[in-house]
Amino acid sequence: MTEERTRAGTYPRYPLVENRTQARIMALVHAEARPSSRGQITEALDVSRSKVSGEVSRLMELGLLAEEGLAESDGGRRSTLLSIPRSAGLIAAIDLGATSIDVALTTLGGEIVARKGEPADIKDGPKPILRRVKEMLGELVEEQGTHPDEVLGIGVGVPGPVEQAAGVLRSPPIMPGWDRFPIRSAFAGEYAAPVFVDNDVNVMALGEHWGGVGRGVDNLLFIKVGTGIGGGIIADGRLYRGTQGCAGDIGHICVDPNGPVCTCGNLGCLEAMAGAPAIVLEAERRAREGRSPVLAEILEEKGELTAVDVGRAAGLGDYEALQVVRRSGRLIGQVLATLVSVLNPSLIVIGGGVSQIGHSFLAEIRSAVYRRSLPLATRNLPIVLSELENDAGIVGASVLAAEGVLTVPS
């Protein structure tokens, strides 16, 4: 009777669990991100030891859990540790950036098994981009010697607002052709696994909350600073998406009504004044005006500057480069000060390419936030760099999909 619902090569089933208790157990083990004992689960879920034991046995039968060594003794018999084994299945984690594709295979437990990344222009439109994504995923699957059916869930982060119900982008500003494109069905032929789509910054926030500096932090704000600027909000432990899925979209907050034109068409958006292109533009201007020999030299050599170049120059002590970096940090900090008043988070995590530009960038953000926010809200408010760095998107996409397939619908 139980036998006929055992795994036995019948990939994939969705949802993977059979009842709410199993879902809660899996969610807990997944959330822990390290082996847990039956005792820990019993305590956390507030059900009886025998109940946990029984459901754990069933989950082991299903292949979703495996015993893995013993814990240190706590004054009695040592407890056996449980974890989500590689053999439970894999998650395809896909991170689409404005200029890049990153694809990875991770275990259901969130461990990265293999990954591939390459530059790409999202503006090419959904069909060629998704074709390439599927190629890359196929290569990974092949290289790992697995079968597409072993992929239990697919998580996708995309650089635009996602309507959750349908899993489609809505009016993405930088992604012509993607509006309402049915991303989910793109995988339908080759993969039977369910597809979970969300905004890339939301996904990164999820990743950082699950396995980065934000582990266990109930109210956190993740800010991505790259070509674009965006935010992801974890409120009371859950990702908050907003009505149209564009909550946290802080890149187009107006910081200067007389500022430059933004890609969105408005004037003086944060993104247009503090994002990577703005940093480069401002640095190039100062280089051309002969104010910074260091920047001018790099510009001379390479023909163009990058945000990283500017950061490096600032790190070497170039005054003008430092000013450019600081200006970006200050503007972002000003907006963050407002967000702190509104959201009262207990942690702010800064990620994205520009976040690695140097210490003075973070320092300037911090000083702007602390200067302008209410003392109560900033009293214990760390503002730190992302721990996962380039993996945040991949890890988050994996978490998105894993949580999705491990949830019982009800």
Next chain:
Amino acid sequence: MTEERTRAGTYPRYPLVENRTQARIMALVHAEARPSSRGQITEALDVSRSKVSGEVSRLMELGLLAEEGLAESDGGRRSTLLSIPRSAGLIAAIDLGATSIDVALTTLGGEIVARKGEPADIKDGPKPILRRVKEMLGELVEEQGTHPDEVLGIGVGVPGPVEQAAGVLRSPPIMPGWDRFPIRSAFAGEYAAPVFVDNDVNVMALGEHWGGVGRGVDNLLFIKVGTGIGGGIIADGRLYRGTQGCAGDIGHICVDPNGPVCTCGNLGCLEAMAGAPAIVLEAERRAREGRSPVLAEILEEKGELTAVDVGRAAGLGDYEALQVVRRSGRLIGQVLATLVSVLNPSLIVIGGGVSQIGHSFLAEIRSAVYRRSLPLATRNLPIVLSELENDAGIVGASVLAAEGVLTVPS
């Protein structure tokens, strides 16, 4: 066996319900704010008809539900409607403003039974204020011919950030002496009911979400504009409080680094530039400068102006008054535009004394928001005035307490 747990004069018990299903039924009936049938409950809760029937019988035994007439027929036997009767017990709803005390008795179902309000200065400190609150509550209880033990829960809204775990204020800017004052225990002698404390604006948001324009709206932003300016956030159907309980505290967002000094000590806070005192100050200045004969006349007569006076003058077509009103609306709208980008709500509700100042105030807020926010987020974003007006705080305090006593701890 069941008998001994029946009501029978043993007020109060907390929690009022016996299990999760009962809690869910009561929460649903309470949330509906109008009589529901067993069939509706069955559908909404996804349990069997007989289960609902059984638990409803028990809840009627406990006195928490009562049959109340029949619904229209839906093509068959008419269903009997269930509601929370007055006899189930009462909730004490308390709304402490910066300059006022409002106390009410409501049914557990949220209907206002009786209320009292009077001016008071919160700065007098917790002891005299809470003494007066208890006197007023005692008068209401007496006038209604009830007994203090019939009060099942006490909900309190206070104008400062509230740490939920302890139910105490933390560093309230305008409430000297209230920091960490144990509000809950103030009621301990006379009332056995549990006390639920929260920020006044959060409480108003709760009220508007339960029984005002925000009914059924999952993501809403409630903005109170009075002496102070604050916001309450309903995210995914739940009140979001933030880490220290000061989420939504938008009054001290800096809108002009060169602006006037705020009560909080910083410069150019929204509150200091667009709140009632700012409106009055600006209007008086213009009156004194002789730019507005209308305002000057009122000022002459009464010796001072109020925000309502300014609104009335604006309504009569006085140009200067209108400019003052608009300036406040525009500044608030600018901040709201940011909040819209961050929270992507589906509704903004404006309440508080100043919200009644005239149509041009709301019009200016709307125009500022629509001008500055992303089109996607504002496409279907109504910005409306509070429906509950002066009752928002009372209703919200009742909802806070009712939801509290009807929740099963688990």
Next chain:
DNA sequence: AAAAATCTGTCAAAACTATTGACAAACTAT
């Protein structure tokens, strides 16, 4: 080194919870 205490994991019996299906009551529509 033995005994006591403590923690872990499993099992069967008992307690509890929820659903099913039957039925009578109440209503609409033809």
Next chain:
DNA sequence: ATAGTTTGTCAATAGTTTTGACAGATTTTT
């Protein structure tokens, strides 16, 4: 009137969870 619906209840059945007992494993105490 009669057929078709919906409602509310009941008893039987099915399912879920806890309880309490017990054996295994490990630390602490004597």
